[in-house]
Amino acid sequence: MITSMGSVSLSLSRPTLASHLRALYAIAQKDWHQFWRYPLNVVGFVIQPLAFLTPVYFMGLTFSINGQAAGFAAYSGSGDYISFILLGSLLGNYVMTVFWGMGYALKNDMDSGVLESTWLTPTPRVLLLVGRTFTNLLTTTIISLATLLLAALLFGFRPTGSALEAVLPAIPMLIGLYGFGIAFAAVVLMMRDANTLVDVSSYLVNLFSGSQFPVQSLPRFLLPIALALPLTYGYDAVRGFLLRTRTIIPIGAELAILVIFMIVMVWIGVRVFNHVERIIRARGTLGQH
Amino acid sequence: MMGELRALWAVVRKEWLYFVRYPSWWISLLVWPLIFPLAYIFSARALAGPDGSGLALFAQRTGIADYQGFIVIGTTFWMWQNTVLWSVGFALRGEQLRGTLESSWLTPTWRFSFLVGPSFVNMFSMVIFLIISVLNFGLILGVRFHGNPLLAMLVAIACLPSVYGMGIVFASLVINAKEAHNFVFLVRGLVMIFCGVTFPIGVLPEWMQRFAGWMPQTYMIHAMRAVSLANASFTDLIPDFVALAGFGAFWLLAGYLIFNWMERRARRTGSIGQY
Numbered sequence: 001m002i003t004s005m006g007s008v009s010l011s012l013s014r015p016t017l018a019s020h021l022r023a024l025y026a027i028a029q030k031d032w033h034q035f036w037r038y039p040l041n042v043v044g045f046v047i048q049p050l051a052f053l054t055p056v057y058f059m060g061l062t063f064s065i066n067g068q069a070a071g072f073a074a075y076s077g078s079g080d081y082i083s084f085i086l087l088g089s090l091l092g093n094y095v096m097t098v099f100w101g102m103g104y105a106l107k108n109d110m111d112s113g114v115l116e117s118t119w120l121t122p123t124p125r126v127l128l129l130v131g132r133t134f135t136n137l138l139t140t141t142i143i144s145l146a147t148l149l150l151a152a153l154l155f156g157f158r159p160t161g162s163a164l165e166a167v168l169p170a171i172p173m174l175i176g177l178y179g180f181g182i183a184f185a186a187v188v189l190m191m192r193d194a195n196t197l198v199d200v201s202s203y204l205v206n207l208f209s210g211s212q213f214p215v216q217s218l219p220r221f222l223l224p225i226a227l228a229l230p231l232t233y234g235y236d237a238v239r240g241f242l243l244r245t246r247t248i249i250p251i252g253a254e255l256a257i258l259v260i261f262m263i264v265m266v267w268i269g270v271r272v273f274n275h276v277e278r279i280i281r282a283r284g285t286l287g288q289h
Numbered sequence: 290m291m292g293e294l295r296a297l298w299a300v301v302r303k304e305w306l307y308f309v310r311y312p313s314w315w316i317s318l319l320v321w322p323l324i325f326p327l328a329y330i331f332s333a334r335a336l337a338g339p340d341g342s343g344l345a346l347f348a349q350r351t352g353i354a355d356y357q358g359f360i361v362i363g364t365t366f367w368m369w370q371n372t373v374l375w376s377v378g379f380a381l382r383g384e385q386l387r388g389t390l391e392s393s394w395l396t397p398t399w400r401f402s403f404l405v406g407p408s409f410v411n412m413f414s415m416v417i418f419l420i421i422s423v424l425n426f427g428l429i430l431g432v433r434f435h436g437n438p439l440l441a442m443l444v445a446i447a448c449l450p451s452v453y454g455m456g457i458v459f460a461s462l463v464i465n466a467k468e469a470h471n472f473v474f475l476v477r478g479l480v481m482i483f484c485g486v487t488f489p490i491g492v493l494p495e496w497m498q499r500f501a502g503w504m505p506q507t508y509m510i511h512a513m514r515a516v517s518l519a520n521a522s523f524t525d526l527i528p529d530f531v532a533l534a535g536f537g538a539f540w541l542l543a544g545y546l547i548f549n550w551m552e553r554r555a556r557r558t559g560s561i562g563q564y
Contacts, residue, residue: 043471044474051474055482055487056487058492059333059336059488061488062346063333064336070343071337071340081336196317212328212331213331213332217334
């Protein structure tokens, strides 16, 4: 259909920046509706981290005298292990939702049978995932804040540093993480049955980046794995700013690593996604699952 | 009777085929027993401090010096119950989703077989899981179980009625509630919080300790730790065996009664094919 606008003729099917933004908004809105349609799941998301946090709290008591774990303080510079672990669990929420939410975003569409029709729309396919990133970030933040509130009431949360400064490393860390999520979603789309891969890899990434403990306490032969993961520096820097813990390397160097991680991961994410998308189109496996 | 046994065997074979058709299960069986306890083991290392000074406090409060052994026994029981909830608990639901439950229900078979069959297959896979776990813990983590292996086996057998009885209750409820993932999260969360999976029950507040006394997993974990890490004798374990026998009888009976109730209700409301 051709519309005449003065002397310029425009095709309504030709994508523009405005149409891309509308598509992004539509995707984010659809995910937002879908998320709140299952309120019991939301409750589950809030309670799940607590179920894993509570045993660590009581385990900490087993190693503590008057609520202070002296051994833990020797590693981290703070005896307040519960604030340390709670902050790690909250950041760990983002890692889990990137693996499960982003990683399985397109696979879920595939299972529901709507992926092929979405793919046929004149929208850059990478936008289908970028749109999801917005809702995913927002919903995970809401869940994390609810968990923080509940956990603070139950166990106490005592930040001694600056929350504003803690946002500084969190931003490049999260953008880099979601860049990784875009690449991972493409790989899951190609593999189709990737539950074990997602389950095991998300658990190991969280484990070795020190979501629950200072990585300095890892056995010597495992420490290089932790130090090779950029997320380790993200967890460490956020804790350094918010809880004034002792960081692995100077906090400025950690910030630099996170900014590089962000740039590299977003670039890799988009490249991998476009590459896998071409493979899937050539194979014609988009509708198969 | 022979016909019923053949039907049960057919259910077991079908479940076994499902199990072996998805090889990623094998990877899970190999990997999870090792990596799941690591989060708690590394947390314990961190809490103990670089000089391990916190371990003396741990040993004093648990009565067991080997913190790794203490944790892996707790997490293994947690994983066992978790797997039963997912596999046995969702066995009928899986049939419902695939659209085969109604036709199976119409066959002249004792319907309880449809739940007992998956339980047998799960028990077999769990035996493999337990063997792999013990090998993993011994060879990779260096945990030494120095108790009487026959007594440890007896403890595991005493746990079966409670673990699978709970799975059967769960399966019957899931068939009515349909989407029940959150109930799995709730039950496994309760086990994790109350039953001393990674810490001694003694550090819990009084009311939580009382609640823990009503959960069979508390006795399972306690008995297995006592026999494997503290050389407990049969006599020492009698209170745990009595509790496990009581819980086992209760959960199996509850499983059977709730299954029958669910079956009658499903026939009356015609909801067996809905999902």
